[in-house]
Amino acid sequence: xxxxxxxxxxxxxxxxxxxxxxxxxxxxxxxxxxxxxxxxxxxxxxxxxxxxxxxxxxxxxxxxxxxxxxxxxxxxxxxxxxxxxxxxxxxxxxxxxxxxxxxxxxxxxxxxxxxxxxxxxxxxxxxxxxxxxxxxxxxxxxxxxxxxxxxxxxxxxxxxxxxxxxxxxxxxxxxxxxxxxxxxxxxxxxxxxxxxxxxxxxxxxxxxxxxxxxxxxxxxxxxxxxxxxxxxxxxxxxxxxxxxxxxxxxxxxxxxxxxxxxxxxxxxxxxxxxxxxxxxxxxxxxxxxxxxxxxxxxxxxxxxxxxxxxxxxxxxxxxxxxxxxxxxxxxxxxxxxxxxxxxxxxxxxxxxxxxxxxxxxxxxxxxxxxxxxxxxxxxxxxxxxxxxxxxxxxxxxxxxxxxxxxxxxxxxxxxxxxxxxxxxxxxxxxxxxxxxxxxxxxxxxxxxxxxxxxxxxxxxxxxxxxxxxxxxxxxxxxxxxxxxxxxxxxxxxxxxxxxxxxxxxxxxxxxxxxxxxxxxxxxxxxxxxxxxxxxxxxxxxxxxxxxxxxxxxxxxxxxxxx
Amino acid sequence: xxxxxxxxxxxxxxxxxxxxxxxxxxxxxxxxxxxxxxxxxxxxxxxxxxxxxxxxxxxxxxxxxxxxxxxxxxxxxxxxxxxxxxxxxxxxxxxxxxxxxxxxxxxxxxxxxxxxxxxxxxxxxxxxxxxxxxxxxxxxxxxxxxxxxxxxxxxxxxxxxxxxxxxxxxxxxxxxxxxxxxxxxxxxxxxxxxxxxxxxxxxxxxxxxxxxxxxxxxxxxxxxxxxxxxxxxxxxxxxxxxxxxxxxxxxxxxxxxxxxxxxxxxxxxxxxxxxxxxxxxxx
Ligand SMILES: Cc1ncc(C[n+]2csc(CCOP(=O)(O)OP(=O)(O)O)c2C)c(N)n1
Ligand code: SF4
Numbered sequence: 001x002x003x004x005x006x007x008x009x010x011x012x013x014x015x016x017x018x019x020x021x022x023x024x025x026x027x028x029x030x031x032x033x034x035x036x037x038x039x040x041x042x043x044x045x046x047x048x049x050x051x052x053x054x055x056x057x058x059x060x061x062x063x064x065x066x067x068x069x070x071x072x073x074x075x076x077x078x079x080x081x082x083x084x085x086x087x088x089x090x091x092x093x094x095x096x097x098x099x100x101x102x103x104x105x106x107x108x109x110x111x112x113x114x115x116x117x118x119x120x121x122x123x124x125x126x127x128x129x130x131x132x133x134x135x136x137x138x139x140x141x142x143x144x145x146x147x148x149x150x151x152x153x154x155x156x157x158x159x160x161x162x163x164x165x166x167x168x169x170x171x172x173x174x175x176x177x178x179x180x181x182x183x184x185x186x187x188x189x190x191x192x193x194x195x196x197x198x199x200x201x202x203x204x205x206x207x208x209x210x211x212x213x214x215x216x217x218x219x220x221x222x223x224x225x226x227x228x229x230x231x232x233x234x235x236x237x238x239x240x241x242x243x244x245x246x247x248x249x250x251x252x253x254x255x256x257x258x259x260x261x262x263x264x265x266x267x268x269x270x271x272x273x274x275x276x277x278x279x280x281x282x283x284x285x286x287x288x289x290x291x292x293x294x295x296x297x298x299x300x301x302x303x304x305x306x307x308x309x310x311x312x313x314x315x316x317x318x319x320x321x322x323x324x325x326x327x328x329x330x331x332x333x334x335x336x337x338x339x340x341x342x343x344x345x346x347x348x349x350x351x352x353x354x355x356x357x358x359x360x361x362x363x364x365x366x367x368x369x370x371x372x373x374x375x376x377x378x379x380x381x382x383x384x385x386x387x388x389x390x391x392x393x394x395x396x397x398x399x400x401x402x403x404x405x406x407x408x409x410x411x412x413x414x415x416x417x418x419x420x421x422x423x424x425x426x427x428x429x430x431x432x433x434x435x436x437x438x439x440x441x442x443x444x445x446x447x448x449x450x451x452x453x454x455x456x457x458x459x460x461x462x463x464x465x466x467x468x469x470x471x472x473x474x475x476x477x478x479x480x481x482x483x484x485x486x487x488x489x490x491x492x493x494x495x496x497x498x499x500x501x502x503x504x505x506x507x508x509x510x511x512x513x514x515x516x517x518x519x520x521x522x523x524x525x526x527x528x529x530x531x532x533x534x535x536x537x538x539x540x541x542x543x544x545x546x547x548x549x550x551x552x553x554x555x556x557x558x559x560x561x562x
Numbered sequence: 563x564x565x566x567x568x569x570x571x572x573x574x575x576x577x578x579x580x581x582x583x584x585x586x587x588x589x590x591x592x593x594x595x596x597x598x599x600x601x602x603x604x605x606x607x608x609x610x611x612x613x614x615x616x617x618x619x620x621x622x623x624x625x626x627x628x629x630x631x632x633x634x635x636x637x638x639x640x641x642x643x644x645x646x647x648x649x650x651x652x653x654x655x656x657x658x659x660x661x662x663x664x665x666x667x668x669x670x671x672x673x674x675x676x677x678x679x680x681x682x683x684x685x686x687x688x689x690x691x692x693x694x695x696x697x698x699x700x701x702x703x704x705x706x707x708x709x710x711x712x713x714x715x716x717x718x719x720x721x722x723x724x725x726x727x728x729x730x731x732x733x734x735x736x737x738x739x740x741x742x743x744x745x746x747x748x749x750x751x752x753x754x755x756x757x758x759x760x761x762x763x764x765x766x767x768x769x770x771x772x773x774x775x776x777x778x779x780x781x782x783x784x785x786x787x788x789x790x791x792x793x794x795x796x797x798x799x800x801x802x803x804x805x806x807x808x809x810x811x812x813x814x815x816x817x818x819x820x821x822x823x824x825x826x827x828x829x830x831x832x833x834x835x836x837x838x839x840x841x842x843x844x845x
Contacts, residue, residue: 244633251637256828408622418625
């Protein structure tokens with residue numbers, strides 16, 4: 001296995017967030033596997049943005065701490081980055097006013113600023129010059145870069161960027177990195193962020209209504225769906241707030257739309273009231289929640305997985321919901337697709353829980369198989385034209401706790417849909433018997449639902465001594481660590497509620513040593529496992545500094561415990 | 563269809579003499595006289611005495627959350643623009659809790675009719691001050707009298723760009739019915755603020771109070787003039803009844819939305835979509 005870690009860094013506003021994916025695409029087209037992880041503060045200009053790319057001749061899943069090559073346009077790099085003697089730093093030292101003689105690393109001093117001035121190019125294309133410089137240094141033909149530029153940029157700015165690319169190639173006079181690795185044909189692979197995949201999956205699943213209010217790191221789902229709304233006949237509405245976002249989606253779903261909303265924890269706090277409305281009215285709704293650290297506004301652009309308990313328990317009273325916790329692009333794609341079917345089939349709210357790291361990092365996949373995928377809209381009353389004024393028992397059990405839906409406009413389907421407890425026709429009721437009957441019916445949905453949720457799975461060598469227990473995106477780092485260390489395996493939870501705890505308990509109990517790994521302070525999954533199985537995982541590896549796990553950290557843990 | 567046939571088998575539980583009965587009758591009358599198919603009508607309500615309305619009319623009914631009538635109704639209408647969507651709520655519901663939604667609804671101009679049962683009190687929670695309670699009135703939550711300036715819904719609506727603004731009164735049921743009909747026929751958001759006496763908790767705003775202060779806008783009144791409308795909205799000692807403002811030049815939200823131009827959203831089949839085009843951009 002060969003591996004190279006390149007970081008591009010610059011003040012916000014310099015285009016780093018698009019340079020990372022651009023370079024990643026070039027590398028993929030050239031024949032390397034790539035994974036990319038961006039870090040950025042909540043600033044539009046200034047500050048310190050970085051994009052870390054992991055490049056390999058094998059699939060690569062997660063970020064590392066150590067950088068091999070740093071291409072930087074920011075003086076801050078020299079404080080923020082851990083530069084080792086073998087780190088290659090590419091920068092315009094004159095422009096940054098950094099004294100390179102004091103640096104204990106390999107330095108390439110490139111006059112980016114002077115070049116754009118001499119060539120009459122806009123300042124901003126220094127970023128492309130740098131990318132081109134890197135590409136040449138790795139021996140990648142300029143045609144690959146130009147092809148990617150062509151796909152990414154409008155015709156208006158293409159010439160300027162081509163020129164910048166040529167400047168970068170000219171400035172680089174040596175292959176300063178050795179990547180004489182075996183190349184693969186990765187042309188059919190896609191390279192996408194989690195949010196792009198979540199939105200694409202929603203489109204696949206036939207979503208036709210998405211209403212929400214922007215909140216990082218979920219906002220790009222809104223942007224993506226808005227971009228494709230016209231092509232696919234989707235109503236995408238940026239509402240006045242999250243309360244309107246979720247209740248509008250509920251209104252639409254009630255009327256027959258396939259509806260979804262999406263936000264982060266802060267926005268979901270506002271949506272909780274609407275969540276209860278979806279539950280009591282049995283209106284199907286998909287909620288895409290991308291986590292970030294902190295209560296209230298927290299750290300908008302950083303990583304944490306601490307909203308699991310929140311989505312599991314949000315709202316007063318008790319009701320059936322489903323919670324998916326996908327760990328990678330594939331799981332995310334199928335979780336979102338299934339979420340729509342499950343929401344409509346069981347007439348419940350369904351969560352897909354992502355986080356900043358999964359939502360905004362870029363990963364590679366060999367595509368998504370969509371043959372065989374089916375839409376299941378659940379039980380729907382088709383109407384009765386002969387008796388259009390009939391009152392319809394909307395909340396009467398049809399099968400397995402599930403009633404039939406009747407969309408407004410359906411003759412013979414007239415019923416009421418209240419936020420109060422209600423009888424079979426939807427009339428408000430506080431009758432003790434009716435309350436009990438309705439509550440029991442709604443909970444009867446669990447029995448079949450649990451069979452449809454993906455179960456925790458063991459990855460790696462069955463007989464290994466150490467077993468990590470993870471949910472959500474931490475799956476990726478454990479996969480990556482397995483490249484180096486074989487004496488561990490892990491149990492990953494792609495969904496957490498409702499799942500079959502009996503078999504899960506069995507899976508956990510037959511392991512030699514369990515270590516919980518979670519991006520939160522309290523080890524939320526650990527608590528949930530203890531509550532449901534009596535298995536208490538004492539060893540915990542918890543991280544809550546706003547960053548995802550890095551591979552080296554996992555390897556260090558393994559060293560410590562074995 | 564006769565209004566009576568729109569009754570459900572539930573008897574209204576409003577207090578005897580409550581102004582909500584007149585709104586109920588006017589609404590049933592409007593639906594019946596317009597010849598709407600009840601299964602193509604959706605009433606959406608908030609929470610409060612006003613919100614109970616949905617239970618008493620035999621058409622589809624969504625009794626939503628306190629203050630959230632507007633976004634739920636908007637979702638219904640955007641999903642199926644062929645439906646007649648009638649939203650109901652109280653003044654606490656719509657001008658307090660839901661004020662933000664209310665203002666934004668008028669910017670949007672989605673084709674829904676919004677009837678506000680404005681009784682200047684919180685009825686269901688037994689008589690606290692509402693956003694339209696006038697200054698000085700003593701209530702359970704304001705024992706020294708209200709200090710806040712009241713919300714003036716007509717002024718708010720005018721400034722938010724509403725295209726149909728009317729005021730009705732429970733004591734003038736016939737007129738109210740006509741206003742509701744006009745509101746339903748209006749292509750766009752229609753606000754009907756109804757002066758609704760709450761006989762149990764808002765004794766200051768009784769039928770007597772209104773009977774002496776309401777007057778009907780005459781046939782010569784030009785409701786296309788915003789200037790006229792503002793004048794009327796700011797009247798303090800009397801309340802004009804009728805269509806205060808109407809603008810038919812602005813298209814509704816649905817008419818402007820590219821996805822809704824030719825078909826209702828729910829008329830399009832939900833099926834697995836081909837995403838190869840999207841994916842190829844990421845190759
Ligand atoms: C979130 C929430 N907060 C509070 C309540 C309690 N509540 C029910 S009705 C109501 C006020 C109703 O007043 P108004 O909207 O004026 O309607 P009215 O009863 O006067 O018709 C309140 C505060 C609630 N149901 N939901
Ligand atoms: S409390 Fe007031 S608003 Fe409520 S039913 Fe009684 S009179 Fe009507």
